[in-house]
Amino acid sequence: xxxxxxxRPRPDDTSPSATESRVLAAAEKLIDAGTxxxxxxxxxxxxxxxxxATVFGRFGSKLxxxxxxxxxxSGGPEIRAVREAFLVDDPRAALPAVVAAAAAxxxxxxxxxxxxxxxxxxxxxxxxxxxxQRADQRRSVEGLVARLxxxxxxRDGLDADEAVATLHMITSVQSFVELRRHGGVSPERTVELxxxxxxxxxxx
Numbered sequence: 267x268x269x270x271x272x273x274r275p276r277p278d279d280t281s282p283s284a285t286e287s288r289v290l291a292a293a294e295k296l297i298d299a300g301t302x303x304x305x306x307x308x309x310x311x312x313x314x315x316x317x318x319a320t321v322f323g324r325f326g327s328k329l330x331x332x333x334x335x336x337x338x339x340s341g342g343p344e345i346r347a348v349r350e351a352f353l354v355d356d357p358r359a360a361l362p363a364v365v366a367a368a369a370a371x372x373x374x375x376x377x378x379x380x381x382x383x384x385x386x387x388x389x390x391x392x393x394x395x396x397x398x399q400r401a402d403q404r405r406s407v408e409g410l411v412a413r414l415x416x417x418x419x420x421r422d423g424l425d426a427d428e429a430v431a432t433l434h435m436i437t438s439v440q441s442f443v444e445l446r447r448h449g450g451v452s453p454e455r456t457v458e459l460x461x462x463x464x465x466x467x468x469x470x
Contacts, residue, residue: 286324289314290338293331297381302332329385329393336382336395344371352406357413358469362461364410364437369457372442379439407433411468419470429468436464 292314296302307328311318325331339345344367351367354360372379379396386396411429414420420429435441437460445451445459 285316285320286334288316289321289324289331290335293328293335294378297335297377302328302381303384332378332382332385333393333395335378336393336399339375339378340395340399342375344374347371349406352410357410357417358419360410360413361433361464361469364433365461365464366457368437369442369453369460372439373446373453376439376443380443383439403437404430404434407437414468421468421470424468432467433464436460436467 289310292310293302296305296310296313305313305328307321308318310328310331311321314321321331325334348364348367348371351363352360354363379399382393382396386393407430408426411420411426411433414429415426420426424432441460442456445456446453451459
C-alpha cells in the first residue's frame with residue numbers, strides 16, 4: 267500500500283485572529299501610504315479581503331481599527347526594548363540605549379502613532395491608549411532623569427524638569443520623523459545624531 271505523504275494542516279485563514287490580522291495589515295499599509303484617513307470602511311475591507319460587515323463586527327469602526335493597531339504596537343518587542351533600555355543599570359549608558367530603542371520603535375511603528383495622534387488632536391481621548399503611552403513614557407523619562415541626578419551625571423545648569431522635557435523631545439516620534447522622513451537621514455545616522463543630542467544636552 268502506498269504511503270500517503272504527511273500534509274501539514276493549513277492555517278485557518280477564516281479564523282477570527284487571521285481575519286483581524288488581515289484587517290490590521292491592510293490598515294497599516296493604508297497608513298504607510300498616507301491614505302488611511304480618506305479610505306472608507308468598505309475600501310479598508312476590500313484591501314483586507316474581507317466583508318465590510320466584518321470590519322464593523324470586529325472593530326466597530328475605522329477608529330476601532332486604529333486603536334487595535336495601537337494596542338498591538340504597545341505589546342510588541344520594540345516597546346519592550348524601550349522599557350528595558352530605560353532600566354539599564356548605569357544611567358549614563360541608559361541614555362544612548364533609550365535613544366536607539368526609541369528609534370527602532372519609531373522606524374517600525376512611527377507612522378501608526380502619528381496617525382493615532384492626529385485623531386486624538388481632533389478627538390481628545392478617542393484613543394485612550396495614546397494618552398496611556400504618553401504617561402508611561404513620561405514616567406520612564408522622569409525615572410531615568412532622577413537616576414542621572416542621583417548619580418551626579420546630569421549636566422550642570424540643567425534642572426530635572428528641563429531634563430525631562432529635553433529627553434522627551436529627543437526620543438519623540440516627531441524628532442525621529444523630522445530627521446528620517448523630512449531630512450532624508452539614514453536610520454543609523456538618525457540614531458547617532460539623536461544620541462549626540464541626548465549626551466551633549468543631558469549628561470555631565
